[in-house]
Amino acid sequence: MVTKITKGCVIYNSPTSLGNKTGGWRTMKPVVDEEKCKKCNICWQFCPDSSIEPADRKANKAIKINYDYCKGCGICAAECPFKAITMVMEEK
Amino acid sequence: MADLLAPGHRGCAGCPASICVRQVLDAAGPNTICTNATGCLEVMTTPYPETAWKVPWAHSAFENSAAMASGIEAAYKALNRRNGTNKKPNIIAFAGDGGTFDIGLQALSGALERGHRMLFVCYDNEAYMNTGIQRCSSSPIGAWTTTSPEGSCSSGKTQRKKPIAMIAAAHDIPYVATACISYPQDLKAKVKKALSFDGPSFLHVFAPCPTGWRFPSEKTIAMGKLAVETGVFVLYEMTDAEPMKPIVTVKPKEFRPVEEYLQAQGRFAHLFKPKRDEVTLKRIQEDVDRKLKWVGLKP
Numbered sequence A: 001m002v003t004k005i006t007k008g009c010v011i012y013n014s015p016t017s018l019g020n021k022t023g024g025w026r027t028m029k030p031v032v033d034e035e036k037c038k039k040c041n042i043c044w045q046f047c048p049d050s051s052i053e054p055a056d057r058k059a060n061k062a063i064k065i066n067y068d069y070c071k072g073c074g075i076c077a078a079e080c081p082f083k084a085i086t087m088v089m090e091e092k
Numbered sequence B: 001m002a003d004l005l006a007p008g009h010r011g012c013a014g015c016p017a018s019i020c021v022r023q024v025l026d027a028a029g030p031n032t033i034c035t036n037a038t039g040c041l042e043v044m045t046t047p048y049p050e051t052a053w054k055v056p057w058a059h060s061a062f063e064n065s066a067a068m069a070s071g072i073e074a075a076y077k078a079l080n081r082r083n084g085t086n087k088k089p090n091i092i093a094f095a096g097d098g099g100t101f102d103i104g105l106q107a108l109s110g111a112l113e114r115g116h117r118m119l120f121v122c123y124d125n126e127a128y129m130n131t132g133i134q135r136c137s138s139s140p141i142g143a144w145t146t147t148s149p150e151g152s153c154s155s156g157k158t159q160r161k162k163p164i165a166m167i168a169a170a171h172d173i174p175y176v177a178t179a180c181i182s183y184p185q186d187l188k189a190k191v192k193k194a195l196s197f198d199g200p201s202f203l204h205v206f207a208p209c210p211t212g213w214r215f216p217s218e219k220t221i222a223m224g225k226l227a228v229e230t231g232v233f234v235l236y237e238m239t240d241a242e243p244m245k246p247i248v249t250v251k252p253k254e255f256r257p258v259e260e261y262l263q264a265q266g267r268f269a270h271l272f273k274p275k276r277d278e279v280t281l282k283r284i285q286e287d288v289d290r291k292l293k294w295v296g297l298k299p
Ligand code: SF4
Pocket: A032, A036, A037, A038, A039, A040, A041, A042, A043, A044, A055, A063, A079, A080, A081, A082, A083, A084, A085
C-alpha cells in the first residue's frame, strides 16, 4: 500500500484501523444465545477488540458480536456469568 | 457506553493492553488526550496510517510518555492564560511496564515531582512482550523470559519485581493506585478518582498476557482474578493525606495457594517439571507473604 505521508504523520480521519478486518484471524467463533443473555454487558467490558455491541436492557436487546473484527479469543464466552456465549469452530 | 478504542487494531487475541485502554477511556470519557510510550500498545494500535484511537493521541519515544504528557498540560496552562479560557481535558500517559519500570522511570519521576495534572497508566504484562518476551524489572521471581531462560543453572528470573506503585507514591503525589483489568468497577472508580485531583496520579494496572505468559487467550481475565485471589497482586490505593499507607480495595476472603496461579502459566512450568523446584517455589511464596505484610493483609 502506498501512503502519502502527512506532515508529522498526523492521522486526521481516525479511527482508520477499521479498514483492517481482523475477523479473519479467528479459528473459534463466539455464538450468542439471545434467550440466555441477561444484558449485563460483562462480556462487553472485557472484549479486547471492541467487537461486542452492548446489550440494551430497556429495549430487551441482547449483545451482538461484530464478526468483522472479533478475533475469537474466547474471553466473552469464558466470562459470561450466564453461559450465554459458546465457542464453535469457524467454518469457511 | 462508548468504545473509545476502535476495533481493527493488531493486538494478539485476548490482549490485556487493549482491555486496559478500553476500561480507562470508558471511565475518563471523550474529553481526554493520551500519550503513549513505545511498546505493544503503541505498535498494535497505530501502524501508520492506521489508528484505533478515537481520542487525541500521540506517540512519544520509549522513555518519555510522562514528559510528553507534562508538556501537553503545560501547553494548556499557557493557552488558557493567553486566551482567557479554562480548558482542562484529562491528560493520560500510557506506557507498558518497560516504559514505566525501566526505560520510562526517569521521565516519570520528573513529571511526578513537577506536579503536572496528569494520570500515568502503566499496563504491566511483566516483560518486554513487543520485542519478544525479554525480562523487565517488572517480571516476577521464577518467570521464564527469553533473557531469563530456565535450565540446569537457572530457574527463570532471579530478582524480585520492582514495587513501582510504592516508588510512585514515594514521590508524595496526590493519588497512587493498583488495579487489574479483571476488576473493571474497581479500575474505573480509581481512574475517576485519579482524574479528580489537580496534580499527578499513577495507576499500576496488572495485565496478564496470554502470549508472553503462555496461557490460552480466553483466560486473560481469569488469570487476573487468580493473581488477586492468591495474593500475588494486591489492589490498593494511596493518597498524600496518608502517605505510603495503602488502603486495600479488593480483599479476598481467603487467599488461594500461590501454586494455583503458577501452574496455570507456561512461564512457570519449569518450577514443576521435570521435578519440583522447591527452592524457587519457597522464594516466591515468601515474596508474596512479604508483600501482603507490606499492605497489611498479613500480620
Ligand atoms: S455477559 Fe452474557 S449475559 Fe451478560 S451481556 Fe454478555 S452475553 Fe449477555
